[in-house]
Amino acid sequence: MRPKQAKWRATLLSGAAIALGLAATGVAAEEKPEGHGDSPAAQYVYSATTVGEIDVELPGRKPGDPVMTQSEFNKAATLYFERCAGCHGVLRKGATGKPLTTDITRENGFEYLRDFITYGSPAGMPNWGTSGEMTEEEIDMMARYILLEPPEPPQFGLEKMKATWQVIVPPEERPTEKMNDIAIDKLMSVTLRDAGQVALIDGDSYEIVKIFDTGYAVHISRMSASGRYLFTIGRDAKVNMIDLWMEEPSTVATIDTGLEARSVETSKFEGWEDKYAIAGTYWPPQYVIMDGDTLEPLKIKSTRGMTVDTQEYHPEPRVAAIVASHYNPEFIVNIKETGKIQLVDYSDIENLKVTEIEAERFLHDGGFDSSGRYFITAANARNKLVVIDTKEGKLVDIVDSQGMTPHPGRGANIDHPEHGPVWATSHLGDASVSLIGTDPEGHPDKAWKVVQQLWAMGGGSLFVKTHPDSDHLYVDAPLNPAAEVSGSIAVFNTADLTAEDPEYKVLPIAEWAAIAEGQPRVVQGEFNKQGDEIWFSVWNAKDKQSALVVVDDKTLELKKVIKDERLVTPTGKFNVYNTRKDVY
Numbered sequence: 379m380r381p382k383q384a385k386w387r388a389t390l391l392s393g394a395a396i397a398l399g400l401a402a403t404g405v406a407a408e409e410k411p412e413g414h415g416d417s418p419a420a421q422y423v424y425s426a427t428t429v430g431e432i433d434v435e436l437p438g439r440k441p442g443d444p445v446m447t448q449s450e451f452n453k454a455a456t457l458y459f460e461r462c463a464g465c466h467g468v469l470r471k472g473a474t475g476k477p478l479t480t481d482i483t484r485e486n487g488f489e490y491l492r493d494f495i496t497y498g499s500p501a502g503m504p505n506w507g508t509s510g511e512m513t514e515e516e517i518d519m520m521a522r523y524i525l526l527e528p529p530e531p532p533q534f535g536l537e538k539m540k541a542t543w544q545v546i547v548p549p550e551e552r553p554t555e556k557m558n559d560i561a562i563d564k565l566m567s568v569t570l571r572d573a574g575q576v577a578l579i580d581g582d583s584y585e586i587v588k589i590f591d592t593g594y595a596v597h598i599s600r601m602s603a604s605g606r607y608l609f610t611i612g613r614d615a616k617v618n619m620i621d622l623w624m625e626e627p628s629t630v631a632t633i634d635t636g637l638e639a640r641s642v643e644t645s646k647f648e649g650w651e652d653k654y655a656i657a658g659t660y661w662p663p664q665y666v667i668m669d670g671d672t673l674e675p676l677k678i679k680s681t682r683g684m685t686v687d688t689q690e691y692h693p694e695p696r697v698a699a700i701v702a703s704h705y706n707p708e709f710i711v712n713i714k715e716t717g718k719i720q721l722v723d724y725s726d727i728e729n730l731k732v733t734e735i736e737a738e739r740f741l742h743d744g745g746f747d748s749s750g751r752y753f754i755t756a757a758n759a760r761n762k763l764v765v766i767d768t769k770e771g772k773l774v775d776i777v778d779s780q781g782m783t784p785h786p787g788r789g790a791n792i793d794h795p796e797h798g799p800v801w802a803t804s805h806l807g808d809a810s811v812s813l814i815g816t817d818p819e820g821h822p823d824k825a826w827k828v829v830q831q832l833w834a835m836g837g838g839s840l841f842v843k844t845h846p847d848s849d850h851l852y853v854d855a856p857l858n859p860a861a862e863v864s865g866s867i868a869v870f871n872t873a874d875l876t877a878e879d880p881e882y883k884v885l886p887i888a889e890w891a892a893i894a895e896g897q898p899r900v901v902q903g904e905f906n907k908q909g910d911e912i913w914f915s916v917w918n919a920k921d922k923q924s925a926l927v928v929v930d931d932k933t934l935e936l937k938k939v940i941k942d943e944r945l946v947t948p949t950g951k952f953n954v955y956n957t958r959k960d961v962y
């Protein structure tokens with residue numbers, strides 16, 4: 379039960395960066411490279427699902443262009459945006475994968491491209507053909523498609539945003555005090571991914587309070603600082619603003635902020651509570667600051683610019699995690715492909731001041747240390763953790779996470795018996811959990827260093843979780859290929875971390891959920907407000923039963939299984955109190 383790093387690196391590395399090695403002309407295509415396409419990292423590649431739905435226009439035919447009909451071009455574009463854009467970029471200029479611009483693809487030619495897509499490469503390109511994921515016909519079409527100039531999805535400026543913006547209940551018609559007897563801080567907002575909904579679940583009775591229609595494949599929920607408004611963002615960049623004070627909590631405003639998105643946040647600095655909201659988009663590459671009462675779009679800022687290392691222009695740097703500073707009136711915005719973190723000062727948005735911090739490319743998710751001062755975020759494709767001092771507005775350090783593809787979610791803060799305050803992340807590509815010291819004053823020799831590595835069940839982990847009142851660190855592995863691992867949770871006792879090789883207990887969460895059909899994955903623990911129980915999603919296919927499993931944090935025993943036919947594909951869960959106060 380203790381796979382060591384080397385073994386897991388060997389088996390999972392191949393898919394960690396799906397890079398089409400076209401620049402290396404002459405590299406022979408191989409028979410099915412082991413593990414391609416079915417490694418955890420390969421399953422966790424961004425899919426531009428909404429962009430994939432837009433109609434694109436076949437470019438005018440030039441001499442030497444492959445023959446393609448408009449309908450084939452549309453189909454190929456959808457396939458490209460959904461399967462390939464995550465690594466090679468929407469505009470094919472390259473991201474974690476190599477560029478696929480026509481100067482490169484045309485030099486390689488149709489047969490080469492067709493074989494490359496069919497067989498993959500040892501550098502990380504999946505074997506789309508031999509794995510059965512694309513038909514011969516689709517591959518033929520895709521090889522022709524990438525010989526043509528890429529279509530560019532539309533931009534999304536103020537006019538378009540305003541055209542989608544709806545204030546369903548204006549602020550003056552909303553209550554001035556809480557009108558219901560719901561224990562708001564105890565609510566759990568649960569993403570129902572494939573239903574495009576969120577469920578609000580009562581933290582005491584486990585009853586569903588209400589289900590809301592939100593954006594397509596909704597991604598996360600965030601709370602306004604006061605705890606009154608809940609914001610959700612769909613993959614289609616739709617933001618919903620839900621007023622939890624109304625007699626029946628309801629959506630009071632919505633807006634489309636672009637075509638693809640993953641992040642939303644609200645202003646939290648003292649004196650600015652609930653004043654602004656911000657949404658970051660994958661396409662177009664930009665973020666928008668909105669009025670915190672109505673979602674009126676106020677300021678849009680493009681993220682296009684130079685990469686941090688090679689200082690080359692990048693046309694589509696996506697916005698990854700956004701958090702709100704507790705020390706300054708600032709949003710902290712991760713810009714993925716350029717590797718920059720922007721501190722966006724919202725105290726005067728007409729004269730917007732942005733501090734741009736040089737970090738590391740491929741920034742993804744992250745969270746605060748226990749003091750709320752330091753933001754620690756993963757540059758996952760570079761195996762690095764970047765530390766930002768949000769009080770001073772500076773880069774503190776860039777730390778090697780010592781594992782393969784760190785994926786912290788918001789991370790987990792532990793008071794370590796030997797090393798003092800530490801922050802934890804697990805990894806997508808191996809079984810390790812890295813603990814880094816976060817107390818530069820009390821433990822200066824440990825600060826911003828990996829002070830300990832733990833070994834959990836296996837690769838494919840996405841989220842770790844604890845709570846200030848808990849003695850446990852929970853580690854999931856939803857993308858692990860083995861069903862018994864992806865259906866379980868590893869739990870470390872944080873008081874026992876001084877042992878030479880700390881053991882973990884395995885909680886068979888999927889088994890406890892007793893779901894007859896499918897192979898559900900167990901994902902993302904979230905504590906309740908009191909910190910005495912943790913909820914897990916048992917995430918099954920859309921047409922199969924899913925569940926939420928509640929575990930007693932003190933006894934590690936099953937407390938409750940929540941099943942309801944409306945709980946379709948539950949993934950992320952956000953307790954109102956913990957989310958608004960950044961407790962994790």
Ligand code: DHE
Pocket residue numbers: 422423424425426569571596597598640641642697698699700701742743744787788840841901902949950951
């Ligand atoms: Fe997420 C957070 C992006 C796939 C569940 N996800 C985030 C954040 C980003 C992101 C940028 C941080 C938001 C923030 O803090 O502001 N996620 C992406 C992707 O690009 C990716 C890899 C592929 C895609 O096309 O979307 C992706 N994510 C997934 C999933 O497949 C998950 C497991 C299930 C789902 O619902 O889609 C998933 N992501 C989550 C969750 C969080 C998240 C639950 C918030 C965790 C938290 O505790 O804060």
